[in-house]
Amino acid sequence: MYDEKGRQYLDCINNVAHVGHCHPDIVKAAHEQNQLLNTNSRYLHDNLVDYAERLSKTLPEKLCTFYFLNSGSEANDLALRMARQYTKHKDVIVLDHAYHGHLTSLIDISPYKFRNLEGQKEWVHVAPVPDTYRGIYREDHEDSVTAYANEVRSIIEQAHTRGRKIAAFFAESLPSVGGQIIPPAGYFQKVAEHVHKAGGIFIADEIQVGFGRAGKHFWAFQLQGEDFIPDIVTMGKPIGNGHPIACVAATKEVAEAFAATGVEYFNTFGGNPVSCAVGLAVLDVIEKEHLQAHATEVGNFLMELLNQQKIKHPIIGDVRGIGLFIGVDLIKDQAERTPATAEAEYLITRLKEEYILLSTDGPGRNVLKFKPPMCFSMEDAKFVVDTIDKILTDMEKQCLSQQETSSCFT
CATH class of the missing domain: 3.40.640.10 (Type I PLP-dependent aspartate aminotransferase-like (Major domain))
Incomplete structure (x- = not known):
């Protein structure tokens, strides 16, 4: 997608533009x-x-x-x-x-x-x-x-x-x-x-x-x-x-x-x-365009990348999905699985600054939702996850420097 100034955004959530914007x-x-x-x-x-x-x-x-x-x-x-x-x-x-x-x-x-x-x-x-x-x-x-x-x-x-x-x-x-x-x-x-x-x-x-x-x-x-x-x-x-x-x-x-x-x-x-x-x-x-097979292939790749991030970042409690319908459940702690609502909001705001459109859902507004147009590519998936990795790493450093046990992003 492009804004009024011609800046390009990667759309990860628009399930209405199913086969791509203005196909x-x-x-x-x-x-x-x-x-x-x-x-x-x-x-x-x-x-x-x-x-x-x-x-x-x-x-x-x-x-x-x-x-x-x-x-x-x-x-x-x-x-x-x-x-x-x-x-x-x-x-x-x-x-x-x-x-x-x-x-x-x-x-x-x-x-x-x-x-x-x-x-x-x-x-x-x-x-x-x-x-x-x-x-x-x-x-x-x-x-x-x-x-x-x-x-x-x-x-x-x-x-x-x-x-x-x-x-x-x-x-x-x-x-x-x-x-x-x-x-x-x-x-x-x-x-x-x-x-x-x-x-x-x-x-x-x-x-x-x-x-x-x-x-x-x-x-x-x-x-x-x-x-x-x-x-x-x-x-x-x-x-x-x-x-x-x-x-x-x-x-x-x-x-x-x-x-x-x-x-x-x-x-x-x-x-x-x-x-x-x-x-x-x-x-x-x-x-x-074989979009069903494409959804399976790209979705599996995206899930694999996100599960790698789950190992790296404790804030990721669960990665679940099928095809190009994927959720990433962000948590404050592994035992209670408390929704990391503020952190999720901070993350999607930072992503928008990187020209990536993502959103949250769930009762705690803490689940990152992926429902992109079906033309979403392997390159798109890698770019999004690399950017999420970078932002989560920055967030962890920020929390560590503040030495806070509660949310750093309220």
């Missing part, structure tokens, strides 16, 4: 379709059908009905409506510190937001994040998968004792705002079993992490295993490389129940010819 193929697709036609989706256009067909090939066959919208927030709001219509229930289970969008309905199911606003609604239930580094069940637990899933089962049982019924379990496939978390494999399957038994459905929010970012798979929920298929998948952000487009993919059963209301679902701009042309171009670039 010429994306710009060309939008421009060419704009020259032909752009109108609302009451007018049928081949791009809509072609795009839905292409997108369907990336998903399990069971997810066969598509709704196109303009943003991830719209997608999640629609998914919530569909879940309630299908199940005839109201309540929702979400993961702690989750963020699902800015609409009123989504603020209500986003602990990251509602804890600082009007608080938790009676129909919202919050489950622990399946974080095996700093969560309630950690890497030394004999079966953290079952333990975390049983927390969801307990929530369902408690809700039932109060006469409440579960419509959906709503979760990011890889919790991002919660601290760049990689749920242990098998967790979603066990949760889905409990939720389905209670008459609810499973909604996978792929808005931050879909479209090959995980590298190994096109969708992050597929990391859980081939036997796991959500009832609804929501998409946004990277789907249009910065163009406003989003999508909800649902099973036939859920879609038919939603249609049975007799109230037409219509979105003026969702699925318009230009948006679909852009969506098709994004899929073309991912395939043509």
